[in-house]
């Protein structure tokens with residue numbers, strides 16, 4: 043029987059979108075229309091679904107949408123040209139390149155071309171560098187959403203022992219950086235595929251964030267009773283979507299973010315938050 047409190051990202055995202063809609067209205071009153079651009083390459087169904095969701099969110103809160111969809115045959119030059127187009131478009135306040143890019147496209151070369159002031163994902167090297175230095179920057183959406191979700195549910199962060207599984211560029215690695223800022227001051231263990239005994243680390247953790255993309259990797263006996271567990275990574279199978287956390291973990295965890303309706307909606311909510319913040323900076327005479 044489940045005893046865990048559910049961290050509902052869907053409910054939190056609905057609150058965030060209501061609040062953002064008011065801020066967008068205030069910007070529009072001043073003649074500023076925030077616009078989100080997306081660049082999507084190829085036919086990956088999950089990526090198409092995520093980008094579709096991002097534009098639905100924009101419509102809900104009054105953000106304009108600029109969508110560039112390129113075929114799987116797009117070259118590096120095609121993708122880079124799309125980035126330069128959005129860099130130059132005054133209607134675009136911020137934009138993202140949906141990841142992963144199909145092979146053999148070079149993600150790093152593409153991300154480096156994004157104007158750091160329009161970097162709605164916080165993944166430009168300049169903005170990741172600012173994160174390392176602890177100075178203001180747009181923050182990567184999933185880690186920002188995770189921290190927001192924890193705060194909304196009063197899950198202690200400062201001084202807590204976190205175990206993050208997965209050190210990818212969109213979740214694990216920036217989350218580790220954010221958790222160790224002075225404002226969070228958590229203790230973080232970052233595990234990855236070469237970690238010898240991941241369970242030994244998760245069993246010590248107050249908060250476990252599973253972002254490895256390995257279905258049901260985290261088992262109930264990996265979790266300290268009462269701990270907070272966030273299931274972030276997703277695997278799509280013929281039976282449906284499986285999270286990185288085994289469903290039986292809900293018998294041991296005190297608090298649990300499920301794979302669907304947990305962190306995903308927060309990722310989207312933080313993306314439009316980054317766009318509105320960029321528009322507000324522009325309105326204030328900044329970037």
Ligand SMILES: Nc1nc2c(c(=O)[nH]1)N[C@@H](CN(C=O)c1ccc(C(=O)N[C@@H](CCC(=O)O)C(=O)O)cc1)CN2
Pocket residue numbers: 091092095138139140141142163183184212276283301302303304305306307309310
């Ligand atoms: N440029 C980026 N690419 C990718 C990012 C990112 O932050 N920036 N993160 C992921 C995918 N992602 C956003 O793009 C994302 C993942 C999941 C969800 C979501 O809402 N999930 C649903 C469940 C899944 C489903 O039904 O399909 C949920 O939790 O309810 C949103 C966004 C990789 N790429």
